Amino acid sequence: MTRGYTTPVTEISEKDFDALVTLALEEDLPAGDITTDSLFGSEEICKADLHAKEDGVLCGLAVLPCLIRKTKAKVTWKPVLVDGDSLSKGTIIGSLEGSLVSVLKMERILLNFIQYLSGIATNANKVAKEFPNLLILDTRKTLPGYRKLAKYAVYTGGGANHRLNLSEMAMLKDNHVAKAGSIQSAVQIVRNANPEKKIELEIDGLLQLDEAIAANPDIILLDNFSDSDTEKAIETIKKNAPGIRIECSGGITPEKLKFLSKFQDIGVSMGYLTHTVKFLDISLDIK
The missing domain is CATH 3.90.1170.20 (Quinolinate phosphoribosyl transferase, N-terminal domain)
Structure with a gap:
């Protein structure tokens, strides 16, 4: 991984x-x-x-x-x-x-x-030691000027790095999708403008999942999903689009990590790594 x-x-x-x-x-x-x-x-x-x-x-x-x-x-x-x-x-x-x-x-x-x-x-x-089968990711929630040092520290400890900055990778959220008119349009517009960059798409419910898979981003972020919806989303993505990476974020508790650890190759982003x-x-x- x-x-x-x-x-x-x-x-x-x-x-x-x-x-x-x-x-x-x-x-x-x-x-x-x-x-x-x-x-x-x-x-x-x-x-x-x-x-x-x-x-x-x-x-x-x-x-x-x-x-x-x-x-x-x-x-x-x-x-x-x-x-x-x-x-x-x-x-x-x-x-x-x-x-x-x-x-x-x-x-x-x-x-x-x-x-x-x-x-x-x-x-x-x-x-990272407690949940070795998860990709424990940092975020951009770092002190100004310390971004690269903080991410280096996360990696040194055994964690993984999300994008270093806004220039490195695209991340589409609800306001970006609203501007483009749809999930597929948002992904396509960014991909046409930056064909060499990875694209991550954040969704906040199962109703967006089919369109998210059809848009074919590099990563789908499941934001604040319940356990049952997380399981449904992961199964659907792995079955229909195994090439798309999956990330979970929002309200990540020790209990949530234990639940996610039963899945393989799932990213979990945690601001806690650097801001607390x-x-x-x-x-x-x-x-």
């Missing part, structure tokens, strides 16, 4: 977070760190271990070298683990060695990135 409708975000590079790191530094250190600068000298050195304080999945380490470079810190990063590795309480992720002042100034920023992205990866991992995130508890122990 491919873990994404378009090209999944399997890696990130500095260009994906350079502006965010710059903004974080400007936000946190507009005129230096008055506490650290008052108490510590530039000659003082330290070793700081980055370690987990709870179970989870690691994500976001690529930000560290960028942060060190931008702060011109006289610090060396020595990783022990890589993104995607499992964490348990006490696991050492890596260590920073060098200027104590530099480490203190970057501590909160590096933890914010790594805790946030590891929290997303951990969220995705829990659901608890920072994973990771600490920097400075010695």
Whole structure:
């Protein structure tokens, strides 16, 4: 099962977070760190271990070298683990060695990135592990500027990526269909204008199903369907149009996931993966 409708975000590079790191530094250190600068000298050195304080999945380490470079810190990063590795309480992720002042100034920023992205990866991992036969998809419900990082974290945790942005794949909803006049017209208009792009069609009831199948989109999204209607729709699509992918969304509860897990190759999109995130508890122990 491919873990994404378009090209999944399997890696990130500095260009994906350079502006965010710059903004974080400007936000946190507009005129230096008055506490650290008052108490510590530039000659003082330290070793700081980055370690987990709870179970989870690691994500976001690529930000560290960028942060060190931008702060011109006289610090060396020595990783022990890589993104995607499992964490348990006490696991050492890596260590920073060098200027104590530099480490203190970057501590909160590096933890914010790594805790946030590891929290997303951990969220995705829990659901993907519990329901391995479902394609657990993210959404575009992400913080501005963090879209690619958040989707990378979902993929790192074992989840799958829906479209990265509005330019990557078409998604027809009720207002688009209303403008076109019908489901078939909406699909055909978009396909004629963008023949190389995938098209997803959202429907909200069984009455739209026959026309949706006839329009032959790449994906049919069953939005807020009851369990019984979901089962009918899946059986109908698989029987009459096996080439069309099926996705379920809206009010996805643990009970709904258990119900959907009896089907094979069904996508389930969950905004929860990225918009309801608890920072994973990771600490920097400075010695």
